[in-house]
Every structure is written in C-alpha cells, then in structure tokens.
Amino acid sequence: MNLLKNDTFLKALMRQPTDYTPVWMMRQAGRYLPEYRQSRKNAGSFLQLCKNSDFATEVTMQPLDRYPLLDASILFSDILTVPDAMGLGLYFEEGEGPKFERTLQLEADIKKLVVPDMAKLQYVFDAVSQIRKTLNGRLPLIGFTGSPWTLATYMVEGRGKTDFLTIKKMAYARPDLLHHILDTTAQTVIQYLNAQIASGAQAVMIFDSWGGALSHDAYIEFSLNYMQKIVSALTKTNDGRIVPSVVFTKGGGLWLEAQAEIGADALGLDWTVDIGSARKRVGKQVALQGNLDPAILLSTPEAIEKEVVKVLESFGHGQGHVFNLGHGITQLTPTENVATMLKAVRAHSQKYHL
Amino acid sequence: MNLLKNDTFLKALMRQPTDYTPVWMMRQAGRYLPEYRQSRKNAGSFLQLCKNSDFATEVTMQPLDRYPLLDASILFSDILTVPDAMGLGLYFEEGEGPKFERTLQLEADIKKLVVPDMAKLQYVFDAVSQIRKTLNGRLPLIGFTGSPWTLATYMVEGRGKTDFLTIKKMAYARPDLLHHILDTTAQTVIQYLNAQIASGAQAVMIFDSWGGALSHDAYIEFSLNYMQKIVSALTKTNDGRIVPSVVFTKGGGLWLEAQAEIGADALGLDWTVDIGSARKRVGKQVALQGNLDPAILLSTPEAIEKEVVKVLESFGHGQGHVFNLGHGITQLTPTENVATMLKAVRAHSQKYHL
Numbered sequence: 001m002n003l004l005k006n007d008t009f010l011k012a013l014m015r016q017p018t019d020y021t022p023v024w025m026m027r028q029a030g031r032y033l034p035e036y037r038q039s040r041k042n043a044g045s046f047l048q049l050c051k052n053s054d055f056a057t058e059v060t061m062q063p064l065d066r067y068p069l070l071d072a073s074i075l076f077s078d079i080l081t082v083p084d085a086m087g088l089g090l091y092f093e094e095g096e097g098p099k100f101e102r103t104l105q106l107e108a109d110i111k112k113l114v115v116p117d118m119a120k121l122q123y124v125f126d127a128v129s130q131i132r133k134t135l136n137g138r139l140p141l142i143g144f145t146g147s148p149w150t151l152a153t154y155m156v157e158g159r160g161k162t163d164f165l166t167i168k169k170m171a172y173a174r175p176d177l178l179h180h181i182l183d184t185t186a187q188t189v190i191q192y193l194n195a196q197i198a199s200g201a202q203a204v205m206i207f208d209s210w211g212g213a214l215s216h217d218a219y220i221e222f223s224l225n226y227m228q229k230i231v232s233a234l235t236k237t238n239d240g241r242i243v244p245s246v247v248f249t250k251g252g253g254l255w256l257e258a259q260a261e262i263g264a265d266a267l268g269l270d271w272t273v274d275i276g277s278a279r280k281r282v283g284k285q286v287a288l289q290g291n292l293d294p295a296i297l298l299s300t301p302e303a304i305e306k307e308v309v310k311v312l313e314s315f316g317h318g319q320g321h322v323f324n325l326g327h328g329i330t331q332l333t334p335t336e337n338v339a340t341m342l343k344a345v346r347a348h349s350q351k352y353h354l
Numbered sequence: 355m356n357l358l359k360n361d362t363f364l365k366a367l368m369r370q371p372t373d374y375t376p377v378w379m380m381r382q383a384g385r386y387l388p389e390y391r392q393s394r395k396n397a398g399s400f401l402q403l404c405k406n407s408d409f410a411t412e413v414t415m416q417p418l419d420r421y422p423l424l425d426a427s428i429l430f431s432d433i434l435t436v437p438d439a440m441g442l443g444l445y446f447e448e449g450e451g452p453k454f455e456r457t458l459q460l461e462a463d464i465k466k467l468v469v470p471d472m473a474k475l476q477y478v479f480d481a482v483s484q485i486r487k488t489l490n491g492r493l494p495l496i497g498f499t500g501s502p503w504t505l506a507t508y509m510v511e512g513r514g515k516t517d518f519l520t521i522k523k524m525a526y527a528r529p530d531l532l533h534h535i536l537d538t539t540a541q542t543v544i545q546y547l548n549a550q551i552a553s554g555a556q557a558v559m560i561f562d563s564w565g566g567a568l569s570h571d572a573y574i575e576f577s578l579n580y581m582q583k584i585v586s587a588l589t590k591t592n593d594g595r596i597v598p599s600v601v602f603t604k605g606g607g608l609w610l611e612a613q614a615e616i617g618a619d620a621l622g623l624d625w626t627v628d629i630g631s632a633r634k635r636v637g638k639q640v641a642l643q644g645n646l647d648p649a650i651l652l653s654t655p656e657a658i659e660k661e662v663v664k665v666l667e668s669f670g671h672g673q674g675h676v677f678n679l680g681h682g683i684t685q686l687t688p689t690e691n692v693a694t695m696l697k698a699v700r701a702h703s704q705k706y707h708l
C-alpha cells in the first residue's frame with residue numbers, strides 16, 4: 001500500500017480520512033468504450049477477453065487511461081468463471097445473456113458437485129498478476145466474485161434474470177440440496193478470492209446480483225450466511241496487509257442492518273436506497289459504495305452534476321464513502337458523460353472532507 | 355356493504371376487527387387454473403377475455419367457485435387497457451409480453467396526448483357491473499388500475515420489463531415531458547377508477563409494478579405524487595360508502611413511510627419486506643396486504659403451511675392484515691397448493707383476532 005500512488009479508495013473503504021470522495025464504476029471496462037469494443041473484436045469473444053491475460057489487462061487499463069479521475073481499477077473478468085470451473089459449461093449466445101450447458105436440478109447431479117481444482121481458474125490469477133504489474137502502483141486493483149446464491153441461480157436455472165422459480169422451489173422443498181450447492185460454491189469462492197489476493201488483488205468485492213429476489217428470511221439463510229463465511233475466511237496480502245471487502249446485494253436495501261454485521265468493510269448500494277438514510281441505518285460499522293442510477297449518465301451534463309451533488313450531500317461529511325454507480329454502467333452511455341460525472345465527484349466532494 | 359355476505363376483506367382494509375385474516379391472490383383468475391385456460395381458448399385471446407364482459411365475468415368467478423375460502427374477487431382486466439384507450443395500440447404476441455404499436459418519445463407526440471373519452475373503456479365498466487350482478491353479494495369486488503408511472507413506462511418504452519433507460523433518460527433530461535404524460539395519465543386514471551366505482555367496484559387497487567426501478571427521490575416525484583392525486587380524487591359508491599384503496603409498489607419496500615402518507619387505506623407488500631417490520635414502520639396509518647412469495651406455492655404442503663404461519667406471526671395480533679401473495683400467482687402453481695395455502699391462512703389466523 002505504501003507503493004500505491006493513489007490509495008484514496010482503500011482508505012475510504014477502511015473509513016480513514018481522505019481529501020475527496022474516491023470514485024470508480026461497476027463495469028468501467030465495458031461496451032460504452034469504443035476502445036473496449038475494438039479489443040473485444042480483436043479477441044473474438046467476451047470469454048476470450050476474460051481468458052487471455054493480455055486482453056484482460058488491456059481492457060482493464062482502458063478506462064484508467066481515458067479517465068485520470070478514476071480511483072480504482074477492477075479485474076476484467078466475469079462472475080461465471082466459477083460455475084464454469086465447477087463443470088457447468090459456460091457459453092454465450094450472440095445477443096443473449098450467459099447460459100450453461102448443464103444445470104443442477106437432479107439430486108444425483110447436485111451430490112456430485114465438488115470444489116474444483118483452482119488450476120482451472122489459473123487464467124484469472126494470471127490476469128490479476130499481469131494487471132498489478134501493468135498498474136505499477138498507479139491505482140489499487142479490486143478482485144471479485146459472485147455470491148454463492150447468485151452463482152447458484154445460474155447453476156440451477158441455467159441462465160440469469162429469470163423468475164428464479166426452479167431454485168426457489170428447491171429452496172423451499174429441498175433446502176438440503178440447495179445448501180449443498182451453496183456450501184460447495186462458498187468453499188470454492190473462498191479459494192478463488194484468496195488466490196486473487198495472493199496474485200495481487202488489494203480489495204475484493206462480492207456481487208450478489210440476485211439476492212434481492214428473496215424474502216428477508218430466505219436472504220439470510222441462502223445468501224447472506226454464505227457471504228459471511230467468505231468474508232471471514234479472506235486472507236491478507238502477501239506482505240501482510242488487510243484486504244478490504246465490499247458486499248453488494250442488488251435490491252438488498254431493506255436488509256442493510258444484517259449486511260453490516262457480517263464483517264465486510266463496505267456495502268454496495270443500488271440507486272433505490274437513499275445513501276444518507278443507509279448511513280444512518282448502518283452507522284460507522286461499514287463504508288458505503290454507490291449509488292448513482294446509471295441511467296442518469298444518459299441525460300444532460302446539468303442533470304448529471306445535480307444528481308452527483310445530491311448523492312454527495314445525502315452521504316454528507318466524513319469518512320467512508322466510495323462514489324460509484326448503483327449498477328454497472330450501461331453500454332449506451334456517452335463517454336463524455338462519464339467525464340462529467342467524475343469531474344463533479346472530485347469538485348463537489350472535497351468540502352465534505354475538510 | 356350490509357348486503358355483502360362476507361365483508362371481512364373490506365373490514366380488514368379499514369383496520370376494523372374481523373374473525374380471521376381475509377385472503378385473496380393477485381392474478382387469482384389466471385393460467386394456473388385449467389378452467390381459465392379453457393375460457394381463454396374459447397375467447398380466442400387474452401384481450402378478448404378482457405373486452406367481452408361475459409368472458410370477464412366467467413373467469414372472475416372461476417377461482418371463487420373452486421376456492422370457497424377466498425375473501426375477495428377482483429375484476430378480470432389488464433392495466434394496459436388505459437394506454438390502449440389513450441391511443442397507443444395494445445397488442446400481444448404469442449409467448450411474449452404486451453407491446454404497443456406506438457410509443458411516446460417525441461415531444462410532438464407527447465404534447466398531443468389527452469385524456470381519452472371514457473366510452474372507449476365502457477367494456478371494463480360493463481364487466482364490473484356484470485360481475486357485481488353475478489356475485490350477488492357473495493364477496494366484495496376490487497377494481498384496479500396501473501399507476502401513472504407504470505403505465506408511462508409502457509407508453510414510452512413500448513413494452514414492460516425493460517431497463518427503463520428511455521423513460522429514465524426523459525425523467526432526467528426532460529422532466530417536463532414526462533410530467534405531461536404522467537399528469538394526463540393520472541387524470542385518465544381518476545376518471546377510470548371512479549367509473550369502475552360507479553359501476554360497482556367496492557375497493558380499488560393501484561398497481562405500481564415498476565416504481566421499484568426508481569431512486570427514492572425519483573419515486574416520490576414521478577410515481578408516488580401521482581398515486582396521491584388519484585387516491586385523493588376517489589369518489590364514494592353510489593350509496594355513499596367509502597371505497598378503500600390499496601397502493602402497491604413492487605420493489606418499493608424501502609419507501610413504505612412515504613407511501614403510508616398519501617391517504618390510501620392499505621399498502622401492498624411484495625415478499626422482500628418482512629411484514630412485521632413493515633407494520634412497525636407504518637404504524638396504524640394503513641392496513642397491509644401481502645406477502646407470501648408466490649414461488650412457495652410450487653413447493654410442498656408442509657413448506658407452504660410453515661411459510662403462511664411465518665407471515666401471520668410476523669404481522670402478529672390485531673387488525674389491518676389482508677393475506678395475499680407478494681406478486682401474481684405463477685402459472686406453474688399446482689391448484690391443490692392454493693387450497694393448502696387458503697386453509698392454512700384460515701386455520702392459523704383466527705388466534706390473532708381473539
């Protein structure tokens with residue numbers, strides 16, 4: 001950390017004083033960038049971008065080169081590398097979301113599920129090492145994973161963004177089977193994140209994209225409990241530093257109090273939560289990351305600045321805010337609107353840190 | 355109301371004492387019922403079921419005949435009758451959601467939008483009258499509408515379940531245009547609900563299916579404010595009785611305090627909210643309707659009973675609970691599981707009303 005030229009992001013996650021509110025964007029290396037679209041064309045497919053560490057490094061660096069006001073970099077990868085390594089056969093069809101060749105629905109298939117050899121994910125750890133080398137201390141690097149619940153939804157349903165009826169039926173009719181999937185996935189994720197840390201990740205984030213589909217009790221039982229296991233098993237960096245963790249349940253704004261108890265350093269917030277109210281609810285236990293609606297980046301410079309100011313004002317004075325979008329940036333975003341947002345965050349946040 | 359053989363539902367909405375917790379299900383007349391599927395086949399299409407009052411009455415009555423433990427009936431119709439009457443051209447494609455021939459995106463088109471002649475919706479009012487006649491006091495009849503925000507999402511985007519980027523871009527870049535759409539739609543909905551009341555609706559519900567896609571501030575400005583206008587403009591029945599209103603924002607559990615202030619008699623809750631916590635947050639201002647996850651009805655009788663008991667226990671003793679699902683019943687639901695749920699509600703709720 002002492003070699004980092006900009007550690008504002010890591011300090012904010014640890015609720016330490018900073019000169020301004022650091023900012024990064026979920027999916028900041030993505031399709032809204034023409035240089036990303038070119039790299040993807042060169043790579044041939046999205047999966048090739050993830051699996052080749054030269055490409056993964058190239059696209060990770062693109063937003064940093066375009067936007068000097070970014071305060072963190074994030075590994076270019078996908079949450080579905082894990083179920084792929086667990087043998088489910090990830091593939092993408094043009095114009096559609098990710099799918100799996102196999103699903104976990106039959107008891108016999110579920111009982112065969114085991115923690116895979118981490119060698120199958122070596123390409124991710126190679127990307128982390130190469131990105132760290134390329135960053136050369138410029139910014140901290142975030143590693144990440146999907147939450148066990150979120151990964152399980154893909155493994156059981158075979159795809160994302162469903163009504164989750166198959167996995168919920170399992171949750172209520174055969175919770176023992178679902179817990180076997182979740183436990184095996186959590187053990188896998190622990191090894192996966194710790195290998196990312198050993199390769200150079202300086203912070204980690206757990207994306208619980210579909211936790212918000214659950215009831216309160218089911219969320220605790222099937223999602224939050226497994227994220228807690230992961231957070232409590234995270235190792236330190238090779239040189240003994242703490243690796244701050246961020247837990248983000250999209251649509252989970254009702255359950256922030258429970259989330260704040262699991263030992264993570266920060267909570268991600270989607271845009272439906274007022275960040276000031278969230279701060280009152282969780283107190284000083286955790287930092288908060290978020291939470292501008294990414295749709296705002298499609299509007300005007302005036303509206304973007306106004307909404308950035310509202311988020312900063314709502315959080316208010318003091319430590320523990322990482323500015324971000326409430327969800328991944330949309331591919332329709334004009335690149336100049338990102339610059340407008342970043343400038344507004346830097347300009348308007350300093351007074352909250354005096 | 356004195357002619358009603360069962361007014362438990364209306365009493366619960368008004369926070370008056372009842373002997374047990376009344377229950378009905380969103381989309382209770384629907385595809386999970388074989389008799390509904392037969393009627394739809396006979397009618398030729400979903401829209402014909404809505405537009406022909408004989409068919410609308412037939413399918414409205416089906417769940418009541420099958421399940422004597424239901425405590426309310428709801429008009430069979432669709433929230434999109436309103437934008438259809440406003441000139442947008444509703445149609446359904448097999449296997450896909452509803453779509454519109456025209457969308458409201460250009461300023462010139464938006465400025466031409468006016469409150470339509472209610473004669474275009476006479477088929478809905480005819481259905482209400484005929485259902486009331488057929489019910490003959492057996493159960494109260496609920497009329498309904500979509501919220502202006504939810505209807506506007508269809509009018510601007512041309513379909514539902516989107517990322518709402520077009521309408522959100524309008525909300526932030528040209529709020530004046532969106533407010534014109536919302537205001538015109540709210541005026542239309544007021545006339546629409548009051549005509550349903552004049553035709554015999556004894557309670558009304560506003561479905562805000564997509565309000566949960568907004569940020570807190572945007573929800574107040576673009577959705578809740580317009581629902582408040584509607585609620586405050588509702589008339590009484592022809593014989594001078596109050597018509598209780600239910601407001602339901604799916605995904606709106608973070609904003610219950612604000613919802614409780616708009617003058618509605620009850621709030622609908624989806625399953626992500628713990629109903630006991632919701633009750634603590636809103637106090638005695640409103641009744642609460644909900645909120646079993648409809649996915650639970652795909653599981654086992656034991657799990658269904660257990661989860662019904664959890665909802666009843668969470669709400670606890672006293673007035674103001676209408677049991678319902680947290681969203682429409684899914685078409686995959688086994689019909690016998692509905693009976694299990696209804697029996698469990700009746701059996702386990704009586705002790706909370708002693």
